[in-house]
Amino acid sequence: MNLLASSGQLRASLMRWLLVCVPLVVLLGFLSGTLAGSGPGNPWFDELVKPAVYPPRATFGIVWTVLYVMMGVAFAMILAARGARGRGIAALAFVIQFALNLAWSPLFFGAHMMSAALVLIAVMLLAAIVTTVLFARVRPMAAALLVPYLLWLVFATYLNFAFLQANPGMDGVKRSGAVERFDI
Incomplete structure (x- = not known):
């Protein structure tokens, strides 16, 4: 019995992983940003002083x-590398850094919470570096x-820092977006 896959089988495996990973990563990223209110019309964000860059x-x-x-394609390539040394830990590292990524927009x-988001994005950057090194192997x-x-x-990360520096009084401030009415 031959345990090696043909090149056609390897391409088919990659294609299956691509069909799952790319849409899933894009969808989860979109949902994270949309549900967190990162799009236009976020009253709190609209009030912030924007950095020059x-x-x-x-x-x-x-x-x-x-x-x-690109992240979905990279993840699919790792998942399709069946039998490759380090595949499991590389996939786990990706899942961890991606979970951190998805948590940033809601935060x-x-x-x-700009300060907490700055800490989170710094950890995310470190996790993404580790993931990249593991993927390279x-x-x-x-x-x-x-x-x-x-x-x-x-x-x-720089933008998060710059927003915090330009808007220190807005860190953690709650804005409902509701209009207040005052009777005179």
């Missing part, structure tokens, strides 16, 4: 979609797909 708001949706697709946009191309994500996380 803050890009146009549409940039975030485009960049995160591309990054989530920053939903709970308005299994599939170097999968690690290469995570490099733009790492670069964006560095920028996002």
Whole structure:
């Protein structure tokens, strides 16, 4: 009995993982941001002083979609690397860093906790670096797909810090978005 898979079987395995991982990562990322209120119309966020390097708001949706697709492809490559040494720990590292990623938007946009979000994104960046190193040991191309994500996380960490510096009184402030009415 031959235990080696043919190249066709390997491609089919990767395709199956791609069909699961890419939509799942993109969907979870979209839900995290949407349910946290990171889109237009978040009254708390609209009140914040924006740092000078803050890009146009549409940039975030485009960049995160591309990054989530790349992350999903990288994860699928690792999951399809059946029998590869280090595959399990690399997959676990990805799940941990991705869970941290999904927690950031609710913490920053939903709970308005910029300080806690800064700590979280720093931990997320460290976890993403570990994930990238572990991916490189299994599939170097999968690690290469995570490099733009790492670069964006560095920028996002700076943005989180800059928002906190420019808006220290808004850290943890609750805004309902409701209109208050005063009778005179």
